[in-house]
Amino acid sequence: MVPLLNDGSIVGESSRAERKALEKRRAILRAAAVAFRKHGFLATGMREIASAADLSPANLYYYFDSKQELLYFCQDHSLDRLLEEVTAAKERERRPADVLRQIISAHARFMLDELDGASAHLEVDALAAPLRARIVEKRDRYEQAVRKIISNGMKAGAFVKSDAALITRAIFGALNWTARWYRPDGPAQPSVIAEAYAEYLVRGLLK
Amino acid sequence: MVPLLNDGSIVGESSRAERKALEKRRAILRAAAVAFRKHGFLATGMREIASAADLSPANLYYYFDSKQELLYFCQDHSLDRLLEEVTAAKERERRPADVLRQIISAHARFMLDELDGASAHLEVDALAAPLRARIVEKRDRYEQAVRKIISNGMKAGAFVKSDAALITRAIFGALNWTARWYRPDGPAQPSVIAEAYAEYLVRGLLK
């Protein structure tokens, strides 16, 4: 197996073999994602994940040391994606309302059509102490970033004054909950949902 | 054990013994609720529930035929409470915005300080087909009721026009998600959270 650091990141300047292994890990997650969506990460067994990825259960353990590490890999990757979107939104937009709309829309789209583990990033509590701490730290970074945009907007007079921490969590709640009810074969398209959410959730802050 | 219909409701005009048994079932749930909150219903074992309620695991089975029935009982009861709040709000308030604020506030408070199984009403998918169908039906009734208030408000011109179904789900997402982060020993009081949410989530609909 490709050498990994205990935090799941690749050691050294990733060689071709290493990148290939990483890609395989992602592919496994993508395959497993449909199962995750159906009944959550916790309720999805290693045998089910393996079979979704066309692997034997034993073989799955060649790519992931444990179910914990698999979950960690999912969540870590998801949070990286979300953090990227924050930076992108801040670069692209100027007004707080626009930045926020951008972030909400991206987060929604991410939940709805990004297949690898978007829904797994919900079950933080399923991780045991050492790994959970790392995820919580990263998740907090994401939350703080969004909260900052909101509280700055409030200070600048762009948003109505309120408890920025609560508003942030309300927004995340609405967004994360989409994984619970969204079905790809349903009536609403991801992009439509994303725009409606962005519109509604930002409007609640406007004066 | 007290005779129950297969749907968990009491048969006949509940006698004292029956009411007592029902109360005991509620008490068990209240005791288990803290465990549910900590790591969700799925991850909470029957032994843990039993010990939280000061019962032996075997004894717990005297009150609930199975973990499924226990979950069903939780969810059914929770939904009844939420439906009651809808009726109450519609009677008490006149304007759509006020009705909605009322409902949101009640739902939030219910999630945060009602102890019996508020958080268990989240894991619908953990129920197997026959029981799940009943819960889904009731949950849909609740969802429809709220959606109706919103879409009526839109038609009446009290709210901005948008996709009422999506807005409804966004609101429920924000509300239900509170169970994930709220800690009774945290800084924000349930009533404060409830008001902030009601204010924010309704404002997003106002013209």
Added chain:
DNA sequence: ATAATTTTAGAACATTGGTTCCACTTTTGA
């Protein structure tokens, strides 16, 4: 081509978790 390395899977292990058995105690009602 052949040795070394990577990748794969069948079978089994250990633990957990829902559940049942059965006997024992407590409460209820006549």
Added chain:
DNA sequence: TCAAAAGTGGAACCAATGTTCTAAAATTAT
């Protein structure tokens, strides 16, 4: 008071689940 009913718990059962063992197949490098 005493039999019937309600309530209780210790121990064990059994299926499911995360995981490991071992060895074989496929790939890569020399």
